Amino acid sequence: MISQPAMRFDQPGRRLQGLLAAIGHRRLIRNRYSGILHAMIFVSFFVLATAIVQSFGSVLFPGFSLAPVGGDTWIALAQDVFAIVMLTGVALAAWQRLVLRPARFKGSNNTDANIIYILIVIIVVTMLLEAAFAIVAGSGASAIWRPVSATLGAAFTAMRMSPEFASQAHDVFYWLHVGAILAFVVYIPGSKHRHMLLAAPNVYFRSLKPIGQIPRPTPEVPPPPLAAATDFAWKDMLDTYACTECGRCQAACPAYASGLPLSPKLLITDLRDHFVTQPADAPIVGPTISEDTLWACTTCRACMEVCPVHIEHLPKIIGMRRTLIENGNIQPMLQTALSNLQRVGNSMGTASKMRARWTKGLPFNVKDARKEPVDVLWFVGDFASYDPRVQEISRTVALLFQRAGVDFGILYDSERNSGNDVHRVGEEGLFETLARENIATLSACTFKRIVTTDPHSLNALAQEYSAFGATYDVVHYSAFLLELVEAGRLPLGPTERRTVTYHDPCYLGRYNGGFDAPRALIARAGCAINEMGRCRENSFCCGAGGGRIWQDDSAMTERPSENRIREALALGDAELFVVACPKDSVMYGAAIDALGVSDRIKVVDLAELVMSAAETHS
Amino acid sequence: MHIMVVLRLVADLGGDIEIAHGGKDIDREWVDLKLNEFDDHALEEAIFLKEIVGAKVTAIMIDGDGVERSLQTALARGADEARRIAVDDTDGPISSRAMTPVVAAAAAELGADLVLTGVQSPEDIFGQLAPSLGAVLGWPQASAVSSVKPDDGSTITVQQEYSGGVSAAIRLPLPAVLGVQTASRPIRYVTGSKLRQAMAEEIPRIEATAAVAMPDVEIVELRVPDEAGGAVMLDGDADAIADEILRLLADRALLQVC
Numbered sequence: 079m080i081s082q083p084a085m086r087f088d089q090p091g092r093r094l095q096g097l098l099a100a101i102g103h104r105r106l107i108r109n110r111y112s113g114i115l116h117a118m119i120f121v122s123f124f125v126l127a128t129a130i131v132q133s134f135g136s137v138l139f140p141g142f143s144l145a146p147v148g149g150d151t152w153i154a155l156a157q158d159v160f161a162i163v164m165l166t167g168v169a170l171a172a173w174q175r176l177v178l179r180p181a182r183f184k185g186s187n188n189t190d191a192n193i194i195y196i197l198i199v200i201i202v203v204t205m206l207l208e209a210a211f212a213i214v215a216g217s218g219a220s221a222i223w224r225p226v227s228a229t230l231g232a233a234f235t236a237m238r239m240s241p242e243f244a245s246q247a248h249d250v251f252y253w254l255h256v257g258a259i260l261a262f263v264v265y266i267p268g269s270k271h272r273h274m275l276l277a278a279p280n281v282y283f284r285s286l287k288p289i290g291q292i293p294r295p296t297p298e299v300p301p302p303p304l305a306a307a308t309d310f311a312w313k314d315m316l317d318t319y320a321c322t323e324c325g326r327c328q329a330a331c332p333a334y335a336s337g338l339p340l341s342p343k344l345l346i347t348d349l350r351d352h353f354v355t356q357p358a359d360a361p362i363v364g365p366t367i368s369e370d371t372l373w374a375c376t377t378c379r380a381c382m383e384v385c386p387v388h389i390e391h392l393p394k395i396i397g398m399r400r401t402l403i404e405n406g407n408i409q410p411m412l413q414t415a416l417s418n419l420q421r422v423g424n425s426m427g428t429a430s431k432m433r434a435r436w437t438k439g440l441p442f443n444v445k446d447a448r449k450e451p452v453d454v455l456w457f458v459g460d461f462a463s464y465d466p467r468v469q470e471i472s473r474t475v476a477l478l479f480q481r482a483g484v485d486f487g488i489l490y491d492s493e494r495n496s497g498n499d500v501h502r503v504g505e506e507g508l509f510e511t512l513a514r515e516n517i518a519t520l521s522a523c524t525f526k527r528i529v530t531t532d533p534h535s536l537n538a539l540a541q542e543y544s545a546f547g548a549t550y551d552v553v554h555y556s557a558f559l560l561e562l563v564e565a566g567r568l569p570l571g572p573t574e575r576r577t578v579t580y581h582d583p584c585y586l587g588r589y590n591g592g593f594d595a596p597r598a599l600i601a602r603a604g605c606a607i608n609e610m611g612r613c614r615e616n617s618f619c620c621g622a623g624g625g626r627i628w629q630d631d632s633a634m635t636e637r638p639s640e641n642r643i644r645e646a647l648a649l650g651d652a653e654l655f656v657v658a659c660p661k662d663s664v665m666y667g668a669a670i671d672a673l674g675v676s677d678r679i680k681v682v683d684l685a686e687l688v689m690s691a692a693e694t695h696s
Numbered sequence: 697m698h699i700m701v702v703l704r705l706v707a708d709l710g711g712d713i714e715i716a717h718g719g720k721d722i723d724r725e726w727v728d729l730k731l732n733e734f735d736d737h738a739l740e741e742a743i744f745l746k747e748i749v750g751a752k753v754t755a756i757m758i759d760g761d762g763v764e765r766s767l768q769t770a771l772a773r774g775a776d777e778a779r780r781i782a783v784d785d786t787d788g789p790i791s792s793r794a795m796t797p798v799v800a801a802a803a804a805e806l807g808a809d810l811v812l813t814g815v816q817s818p819e820d821i822f823g824q825l826a827p828s829l830g831a832v833l834g835w836p837q838a839s840a841v842s843s844v845k846p847d848d849g850s851t852i853t854v855q856q857e858y859s860g861g862v863s864a865a866i867r868l869p870l871p872a873v874l875g876v877q878t879a880s881r882p883i884r885y886v887t888g889s890k891l892r893q894a895m896a897e898e899i900p901r902i903e904a905t906a907a908v909a910m911p912d913v914e915i916v917e918l919r920v921p922d923e924a925g926g927a928v929m930l931d932g933d934a935d936a937i938a939d940e941i942l943r944l945l946a947d948r949a950l951l952q953v954c
């Protein structure tokens with residue numbers, strides 16, 4: 079099948095390092111039970127492969143034996159021991175799949191998994207029996223090196239089995255063993271267990287690009303829409319064949335949890351089935367992957383973070399969204415938002431001249447960075463500028479900056495939406511327009527660095543504008559405020575110690591590694607953090623990202639933001655739900671209202687927390 | 697068929713509207729301009745007609761701030777040509793009534809046989825443009841049109857909306873002028889990449905061949921509507937609120953409580 083190129087042959091050292099980490103089960107072990115059982119099977123597989131070499135070698139090459147290198151001694155011992163490890167691993171796996179039945183397996187090919195368990199059990203048991211009969215027949219490794227087989231052999235002897243019978247039985251089980259191995263080898267390529275072969279190359283050829291970028295072939299050429307198999311790169315195809323159907327991505331996905339028709343796992347397996355069964359030019363978007371599936375994604379990246387074989391779901395989703403945009407398949411609400419962005423540079427459709435209106439409530443004038451040099455240029459973002467609920471927080475941030483004597487300014491009505499989410503909606507042209515307008519405005523200003531309250535703007539400015547040759551020193555306000563506090567410029571007073579929890583915004587945490595600064599600030603403000611289970615890299619998206627905030631959520635059974643508030647409530651003692659993204663104030667404020675729990679937990683922005691601590695400093 | 701679409705930029709009501717000094721206009725310093733929504737539908741209908749029966753679509757606007765970009769957008773949407781018409785500098789924006797002779801002359805020069813424009817605009821709330829264009833050109837005219845179907849080439853049938861969900865099918869001979877209320881289909885999204893291509897196109901600027909009509913009405917004063925007071929917010933639980941409503945209705949003798 080014809081496919082697009084992907085540059086994945088660079089940096090062999092780094093690639094190998096990642097592969098070793100994967101072999102070390104770094105991601106798999108996050109799920110303790112399945113991580114351990116997988117490690118048991120994985121290691122046993124390599125040890126037992128020696129038995130396979132021995133079985134096949136001895137018939138194919140008469141006289142071949144592993145005996146000179148320890149085939150009858152320590153290798154034999156290892157085989158015996160790991161046969162038990164393997165059987166235990168398989169038993170744990172079967173228990174999980176048949177009894178525990180975690181939801182992440184929903185939609186996976188469970189029959190396939192069961193067939194493999196049976197084949198493995200047959201291979202291992204025939205191996206043990208073969209060795210046991212050999213011991214009874216007086217051939218093969220000595221009993222000391224095969225404790226398990228020897229025990230079985232002792233049982234046969236106790237049942238008065240004759241050496242002649244044992245010798246015949248040995249031959250029978252030898253052939254059963256070989257037959258089962260052959261069946262296994264034939265079965266693997268057509269099953270999800272082909273990941274045994276493809277996982278390693280898939281991890282090796284993973285993307286090493288900064289994760290906040292959607293790679294652009296050249297500044298002039300936008301990434302293409304993905305419409306048919308021929309538009310996908312070979313690595314995209316390898317991804318789909320390497321999928322183990324483990325469902326970790328599905329379990330982490332906020333869209334799936336909210337009842338929308340998106341499972342990142344099924345997305346990958348549906349694509350795989352399409353690649354295998356459909357003509358290369360058959361349309362994918364629509365017939366195979368539905369519009370609703372593609373629009374459901376918040377681009378939170380949780381799926382990619384957990385996938386043990388480093389499958390890249392998001393570039394595929396966004397690429398297929400580009401096809402939807404190109405064909406004009408856009409839901410009315412999203413169309414309104416995009417048209418507004420085209421017209422006035424913000425999704426609300428409010429006049430661009432109103433962008434800096436929020437500053438009117440401040441006791442001082444905010445500098446116009448277009449007219450005078452500033453130390454710090456504050457890129458405010460749409461929600462922080464226009465949403466009445468967030469404007470108050472923006473004013474708090476401004477007051478904090480003033481308190482710390484920061485020389486800062488804003489772009490007033492020249493600021494445009496950063497385009498981060500427009501880009502992820504698949505609207506390349508609009509993204510480029512917004513980005514280039516902001517870059518042109520910024521290049522006419524004098525400043526040392528950019529601070530932004532909005533993680534989405536942070537990602538665009540720090541990671542994406544470089545595609546057009548513009549790089550900036552950008553910090554999120556969490557890191558900036560921490561700097562001010564640590565430098566003694568923003569002294570914080572004693573506060574009453576409260577227990578809070580903190581929500582990692584996807585575009586601050588997973589995308590830009592901003593995990594620690596907000597936590598350090600919270601501690602400085604005198605609060606103790608009780609972490610939710612899904613924190614840091616495994617944070618659970620509020621549901622607003624990737625253009626979801628511009629779409630209808632009436633089809634959801636439970637909004638991700640409400641799911642998240644429930645998680646915070648279950649901590650029992652968190653009074654405050656601390657956020658560090660303007661969209662989060664909106665999303666979680668609404669979720670708390672919808673759940674009617676405003677008496678139990680409150681959303682508070684990091685800036686408000688810091689301000690209350692600053693105010694107690696005399 | 698050659699369709700001419702007349703587009704107008706109007707104040708974006710998404711901003712706060714304030715009355716300018718002098719009290720005769722809004723303060724345009726703080727408002728953005730946007731394409732009049734009904735004109736947008738007129739453009740969509742023209743492109744729809746082009747797609748189903750084949751027509752040439754020319755979009756025109758009286759030149760001014762933001763006009764070039766709007767016309768580039770029209771090209772990206774599917775218009776074949778666009779013209780901005782330069783008129784002598786007048787004070788402030790030109791009203792729909794005042795632009796009529798200029799637009800009518802353009803229609804004649806372009807050889808249009810169908811002129812579409814929005815049925816009204818926030819600044820032309822009575823929808824004068826289409827009727828007065830019809831009058832100046834001497835062409836038949838219909839307003840509040842929600843769909844246009846060409847018949848045999850010399851006539852068109854349009855659907856005209858009345859209030860209460862009633863509509864009429866009207867046949868008009870060409871050439872004609874229509875004030876469009878809604879297009880036959882929702883407005884299509886034009887992608888950023890198409891827009892970017894269109895941005896590279898320069899829109900020809902032509903001189904008006906007719907004079908702007910002198911206004912025969914004058915704005916004496918512009919005011920924001922008086923705040924309507926008297927709203928009462930009711931607090932409390934459902935029972936308390938229900939009692940309160942009952943009491944209020946009874947007090948006003950709107951309800952007899954026995």
Ligand code: SF4
Nearest residue numbers: 331375376378379381
């Ligand atoms: S990015 Fe997030 S929402 Fe999208 S598929 Fe992955 S986990 Fe689901």
Ligand code: SF4
Nearest residue numbers: 321322324325327385
């Ligand atoms: S994509 Fe990755 S995480 Fe998801 S099911 Fe496949 S292997 Fe598991």
